[in-house]
Amino acid sequence: MNPSSPKATAPRPTPRWFGWKHWVYSPAVIQPNLDEIQDAPQALDVRGSQAVTEAGVSTYQETLIVDVDRGTNLAWNRARWGQRAGWEVRDHYGYRWGGGYAQTVGDLVRFTDKFLRPWTFGRYDLDIMELSPGGGRFTSELLRYASKMALVDMSPDCIEVCRERFRYFPTRISYHVNDGASLAAVEGAQFDLIACYDSMVHMHPTVIEGYVRQMAGLVRANGVIWLDHSGKGRRESGHRTAMTAEAMREIAARAGLRVVDQTFRNDWDCVSVLRRADWKRSNRRAIRNRLRRLTRSGG
Secondary structure, eight states, X not given: OOTTSGGGXXXXXXXXXXXXXXXXXXXXXXSOOHHHHTTOGGGOOTTSSOOOGGGTOOOOOTTSOTTSSHHHHHHHHHHHHOOHHIIIIISGGXXXXXXXXXXXXXXXXXXXXXXXXXXXXXXXXXXXXXXXXXXXXXXXXXXXXXXXEEEEESOHHHHHHHHHHTTTSSSEEEEEEOOSSOOGGGTTOOEEEEEEXXXXXXXXXXXXXXXXXXXXXXXXXXXXXXXXXXXXXXBTTTTBOSOBHHHHHHHHHHTTEEEEEEEESSSSEEEEEEEETTOOHHHHHHHHHHHHHHHXXXX
């Protein structure tokens, strides 16, 4: 590339919106490396069969059934979501998937208020673990309720993006890279809330079950496990795996957990709320009453 060309000129950093009422001045996180990407963005099309290696994105097959088996699923997810350039150029940190479907910060705030907020019980001091934060899109919402957080992702690039993105926040955050199946990095910790949004929808059911079994030992007695997953089985559109709402109830029971709520957030994906089987019945009544009040008051 010609150093004198406009593409070689470093773009002027500008403040960007990074979450609920937070502006962050961080050009290193937002701006892709133009020297590295060059003319690749127009080729980073999710409808194509390959990602562009010049942009630092590993080759993968978009049309591959992502849950043929556990190993294939892990490899596919690592290739599809594992490179920083993909998050910066193709997926815009999760706010515009493949340059197509877009979600604004306001959309995510409304979603969180509707589906997650009732399960925070009016608290803003929760110990939270997020599984597979990706580019940190949902992390920015979870931080509203957290006194401290642990982020676990199979991609070192995702963890690095989140580390840079949230270094300005006063909340204590620990960062952990795993193998796509293990929570050993946070073993021994106890959390009030464990959450996974828009990532488990791509996980093989056996991977999900492994995670749920480990989460059962990490959630506090009155804590919540909040999981967003495919609710109606495999679908090529959106790369949904063969997970269902019924399967989640069976997985939870085998892990000694109880599904206390399941809500479809769209025509395919289900938010399941799990709690420990020894959770007191009186607490369940209190939650039902609180949910009714929130529904009547509009949140």
